[in-house]
Amino acid sequence: MEEVKLMKGNEAIAHAAIRYGCDGYFGYPITPQSEVLETxxxxxxxxxxxxxxxxxxxxxxxxxxxxxxxxxxxxxMTSSSSPGISLKQEGISYLAASELPALILNCMRGGPGLGTxxxxxxxxxxxxxxxxxxxxxxxxxxxxxxQEMADFVALGFDLAFKYRTPSMILADGIVGQMMEKVVLxxxxxxxxEEEVRRQCPWAACGxxxxxxxxxxxSLELDSAKMEVNNLRFQETYRRIEENEVRFEEYYTxxxxxxxxxxxxxxxxxxxxxxxxxxxxxxxxLIRPITLWPxxxxxxxxxxxxTKGVLxxxxxxxxxxxxxxxxISAPSPSVHHFGRMGGIVPNPGEIxxxxxSHYPEAKI
Amino acid sequence: xxxxxxxxxxxxxxxxxxLLTENITHYCPGCSHGVVHRIVAELLDEMGLExxxxxxxxxxxxxxxxxxxxxxxxEAAHGRAPALATAASxxxxxxxxxxxxxxxxxxxxxTAETIHACNRGENIVIIFINNAIYGMTGGQMAPTTLLGMxxxxxxxxxxxxxxxxxxxxxxxxxxLDGTCYVTRQAVHTPGAVRKAKxxxxxxxxxxxxxxxxxxxxxxxxxxxxxxxxxxDSNKWMEKHMFEKYPLGDLKNV
Numbered sequence: 252m253e254e255v256k257l258m259k260g261n262e263a264i265a266h267a268a269i270r271y272g273c274d275g276y277f278g279y280p281i282t283p284q285s286e287v288l289e290t291x292x293x294x295x296x297x298x299x300x301x302x303x304x305x306x307x308x309x310x311x312x313x314x315x316x317x318x319x320x321x322x323x324x325x326x327x328m329t330s331s332s333s334p335g336i337s338l339k340q341e342g343i344s345y346l347a348a349s350e351l352p353a354l355i356l357n358c359m360r361g362g363p364g365l366g367t368x369x370x371x372x373x374x375x376x377x378x379x380x381x382x383x384x385x386x387x388x389x390x391x392x393x394x395x396x397x398q399e400m401a402d403f404v405a406l407g408f409d410l411a412f413k414y415r416t417p418s419m420i421l422a423d424g425i426v427g428q429m430m431e432k433v434v435l436x437x438x439x440x441x442x443x444e445e446e447v448r449r450q451c452p453w454a455a456c457g458x459x460x461x462x463x464x465x466x467x468x469s470l471e472l473d474s475a476k477m478e479v480n481n482l483r484f485q486e487t488y489r490r491i492e493e494n495e496v497r498f499e500e501y502y503t504x505x506x507x508x509x510x511x512x513x514x515x516x517x518x519x520x521x522x523x524x525x526x527x528x529x530x531x532x533x534x535x536l537i538r539p540i541t542l543w544p545x546x547x548x549x550x551x552x553x554x555x556x557t558k559g560v561l562x563x564x565x566x567x568x569x570x571x572x573x574x575x576x577x578i579s580a581p582s583p584s585v586h587h588f589g590r591m592g593g594i595v596p597n598p599g600e601i602x603x604x605x606x607s608h609y610p611e612a613k614i
Numbered sequence: 615x616x617x618x619x620x621x622x623x624x625x626x627x628x629x630x631x632x633l634l635t636e637n638i639t640h641y642c643p644g645c646s647h648g649v650v651h652r653i654v655a656e657l658l659d660e661m662g663l664e665x666x667x668x669x670x671x672x673x674x675x676x677x678x679x680x681x682x683x684x685x686x687x688x689e690a691a692h693g694r695a696p697a698l699a700t701a702a703s704x705x706x707x708x709x710x711x712x713x714x715x716x717x718x719x720x721x722x723x724x725t726a727e728t729i730h731a732c733n734r735g736e737n738i739v740i741i742f743i744n745n746a747i748y749g750m751t752g753g754q755m756a757p758t759t760l761l762g763m764x765x766x767x768x769x770x771x772x773x774x775x776x777x778x779x780x781x782x783x784x785x786x787x788x789x790l791d792g793t794c795y796v797t798r799q800a801v802h803t804p805g806a807v808r809k810a811k812x813x814x815x816x817x818x819x820x821x822x823x824x825x826x827x828x829x830x831x832x833x834x835x836x837x838x839x840x841x842x843x844x845x846d847s848n849k850w851m852e853k854h855m856f857e858k859y860p861l862g863d864l865k866n867v
Contacts, residue, residue: 274705275701275704275705277701303701303704303705305700305701305704307697307730308726308727308730309726311694311697311726311727312694312697312700312726312727312730313697315690315691315694315697315698315727316697316698316700316701317701318688318690318691318694318697318698318701319670319688319690319697319698319699319700319701319702320701320702320704320705322688322698322702323668323688323701323702323705323706325701325705327701327705341691342691342694345691349689455668455686455687455688455702456668456686456706456709457665457666457667457668457685457686457706457708457709458664458665458666458667458685458686459665459666460665464680464684464685464686464687465686465687466680466686466687466688466689467687467688467689468671468680468687468688468689469689470677470689
């Protein structure tokens with residue numbers, strides 16, 4: 252029988268990392284994600300799987316440790332929350348530029364600046380549009396449950412290694428902090444040195460029996476060669492867009508209106524939709540799981556058969572830009588409802604906002 | 615008589631080290647980097663470390679070190695080499711991991727990473743080229759630039775009231791419990807080159823024996839940035855640099 256546990260989303264990340272066979276975690280405390288490092292320190296995986304766990308002197312150092320470890324072919328990760336993720340952007344850009352697999356958790360809090368420690372989804376732009384300098388994308392996974400927090404560790408690492416690009420788990424603070432039932436994955440062994448060398452022939456892990464040296468760098472001063480690199484990155488992003496779009500739909504078979512929401516907001520929207528449906532108001536929901544690549548095509552299909560779309564986010568309106576881009580004319584109207592500052596709306600507020608934009612839907 | 619009759623392998627007394635590549639370096643003639651690269655390449659070969667060495671290149675003049683020394687390399691963001699080295703070393707404990715950094719990289723933008731890697735006693739080697747100037751970007755002031763020294767950003771000479779004091783960082787690193795060996799060397803004379811090689815060999819041995827962090831500062835010249843001839847740069851270094859940055863071991867435990 253599978254073992255069901257009760258824990259926080261952040262704790263699930265730590266357990267799942269060890270069980271995935273992660274080689275190293277490098278972090279720095281910041282609310283609301285410090286439980287990842289705390290849980291790892293408590294579980295002492297260096298005694299069991301041999302996983303390295305290190306509290307760095309800063310977020311900057313932590314992401315560069317991730318860069319150093321990833322460059323040797325190891326499965327390494329870091330976690331932080333919004334202000335700390337801003338500090339990591341330089342390193343994330345270097346990871347993308349050097350085509351290194353790595354996993355980054357952003358357990359989002361409200362900003363800008365030091366902002367608040369309460370939950371938010373206001374780093375959507377930063378996560379999905381690059382974040383650091385240069386033309387690049389991260390694979391961005393948005394968990395809505397503690398179970399998905401656990402599951403997306405393996406998914407994030409697998410995609411990162413498959414495409415040689417960093418992945419980000421973009422969780423709102425609610426998913427990181429709330430406790431839920433979770434079934435943890437079985438323990439996998441860490442890859443042997445031989446397996447690392449086979450999987451990552453590019454890794455700078457000492458030449459070993461290799462004849463040539465491996466160099467991991469993001470630098471190329473020859474413009475003609477740099478453009479070739481840029482085109483290769485873009486080709487990878489097109490393959491990811493083609494193959495890795497993930498989303499979930501609820502009540503979309505007969506929906507007259509559509510809500511679009513990710514993470515914990517999708518769950519609150521679902522509750523609002525279920526209450527409205529009891530009264531006969533036919534609203535559907537699409538929950539993007541990958542925020543990049545974005546489920547553009549499916550949103551366009553669903554929007555085409557609806558009278559109106561409401562995008563619900565814990566921010567001033569960020570994902571709504573991608574929803575609008577997805578929907579071509581003649582389009583239904585697209586509206587936004589968001590709360591900021593760490594305030595989380597209840598289902599009643601959401602449905603009220605829905606009726607304010609679509610009063611004709613009220614029965 | 616053909617030159618091949620004269621230049622025979624048994625007569626050879628000086629050659630390119632096996633692990634120094636045939637790439638033409640971008641370093642200016644007279645620059646200390648070439649000599650230090652040669653020492654590192656010789657030692658990695660002599661110590662049999664070619665197959666298990668990871669070098670971490672900096673941002674600065676040595677950014678292309680990976681083109682010249684034939685081992686695996688990772689190119690770091692500016693100042694972050696000790697953070698990369700920390701992870702590379704902990705995740706690959708059988709490897710020799712060394713960073714090769716300039717004064718701006720190590721003692722300005724990367725001060726935090728340097729101090730904390732040393733303080734944790736990471737089993738790595740830090741080779742620190744101190745030429746008191748930002749060479750790669752065209753000769754701007756470095757944290758180690760001497761008072762009165764003219765650079766592109768101190769065109770009338772470094773002034774305490776505007777720019778603060780030159781930073782001697784090696785004594786700070788020597789005061790940390792995590793370092794086992796901190797030394798200052800130079801490569802301006804044959805004797806100095808031999809001493810510097812002994813120092814780097816000791817540093818590599820310390821890392822392999824997991825004795826903590828070793829730092830080898832090489833007080834160096836930058837004749838292009840200093841706007842002096844290579845020979846005059848050496849004289850200027852002896853007269854001025856060695857006063858602020860005296861050679862010798864600062865810590866050897």
